[in-house]
Amino acid sequence: MNATQTNPTETPSYERDFLLELYRHLVLIREFEERVKFLFLEGTMPGTIHQCQGQEATATGVCAALNDDDFITSTFRGHGHALAKGLTVQEMMDELFGASTGCAKGKGGSMHMGNMEKGMIPAIAIVAGGVPLAAGIALAFKMKKTKQVAGCFFGDGAVAEGAFHEGVNMAAIWDLPVVFVCENNLYGASTHVSKVMKNTTISDRAASYGFRGETVDGNDVLAVFESAKKAVAQCRAGEGPVLLELLTYRRTGHSRRDPCHYQAKDEREQWFSRDPIDRFAEVLTGEYAIAPDELAAIKSSVDQEITEAIEAAQKAPQPTLDDLLEDVFA
Numbered sequence: 001m002n003a004t005q006t007n008p009t010e011t012p013s014y015e016r017d018f019l020l021e022l023y024r025h026l027v028l029i030r031e032f033e034e035r036v037k038f039l040f041l042e043g044t045m046p047g048t049i050h051q052c053q054g055q056e057a058t059a060t061g062v063c064a065a066l067n068d069d070d071f072i073t074s075t076f077r078g079h080g081h082a083l084a085k086g087l088t089v090q091e092m093m094d095e096l097f098g099a100s101t102g103c104a105k106g107k108g109g110s111m112h113m114g115n116m117e118k119g120m121i122p123a124i125a126i127v128a129g130g131v132p133l134a135a136g137i138a139l140a141f142k143m144k145k146t147k148q149v150a151g152c153f154f155g156d157g158a159v160a161e162g163a164f165h166e167g168v169n170m171a172a173i174w175d176l177p178v179v180f181v182c183e184n185n186l187y188g189a190s191t192h193v194s195k196v197m198k199n200t201t202i203s204d205r206a207a208s209y210g211f212r213g214e215t216v217d218g219n220d221v222l223a224v225f226e227s228a229k230k231a232v233a234q235c236r237a238g239e240g241p242v243l244l245e246l247l248t249y250r251r252t253g254h255s256r257r258d259p260c261h262y263q264a265k266d267e268r269e270q271w272f273s274r275d276p277i278d279r280f281a282e283v284l285t286g287e288y289a290i291a292p293d294e295l296a297a298i299k300s301s302v303d304q305e306i307t308e309a310i311e312a313a314q315k316a317p318q319p320t321l322d323d324l325l326e327d328v329f330a
């Protein structure tokens, strides 16, 4: 996605196409997840899923600030990151159906989406596992002087892990070009952040490692984009890393059939009223005078793309026994 800002004054203004592309990505992630949820619950899709409805603006805003050849690491909740980094609906849907045409040849499934050509390391389901990996990727960029940046997505649950400390500290001492992106959705599985940390302002932790941290409204795609753009520029200038804490909320269960009973009704209502897609649609139709019909057309075309991808994925070839020992270290 071309991050196009026409007027670099205090109030940024954006190209219409750029705004609509952001909107398309938000809707694409939401609709992809909703369709996958249905396929999973009706028993058509194998495996398990961790979904990101409600968190679409974090992936979209951050990836819009990255170049195609920058890399991201992701988590078990990685569908949104993958779509935002440019993986196609088809290669992801194929992967979810275990087809050999999937982005991991059907051997990774939901928790290991990735495509090296598109700058996404196959996602890692170990909580905080991507943090030291991102530091390593960024070390390679720095040693090769490529000016590429690593974007590292993880949840609030990752910051109390040892791997977080080790990875972030290494990035700090070597000024590595990593944007650490904490999607703080208030819960690690069913546990509220207040039960696992005294200081719930996660961006504060950056100071203890000696670099900049910032807390951002993670349900405001333009706010996320602006903060990510600044962080990426800092990294490219050799002044990284940066820690972004994006405040957001997961609308669905942690995984599978989790009904979210631990999320209080008023808390859910409050966050649902700040839905990232509804809010951005309001900005587009209000401030940027984009016709609601145009937004509806984007949703229809996204729905069509997903429908076609599901049909194709269900007919796609499955790996054979001969594929079993391909792409494994031995």
Ligand SMILES: Cc1ncc(C[n+]2csc(CCOP(=O)(O)OP(=O)(O)O)c2C)c(N)n1
Residues within 6 Å of the ligand: 076, 077, 125, 126, 127, 128, 154, 155, 156, 157, 158, 185, 187, 188, 189, 254
């Ligand atoms: C090291 C490790 N411990 C435990 C788990 C089991 N587990 C999977 S997801 C999860 C919660 C993670 O919460 P958070 O980091 O906030 O991410 P979110 O699910 O909110 O996106 C846990 C404990 C794991 N995958 N890895």
Ligand SMILES: [Mg+2]
Residues within 6 Å of the ligand: 155, 156, 157, 183, 184, 185, 186, 187, 188, 189
């Ligand atoms: Mg969380």
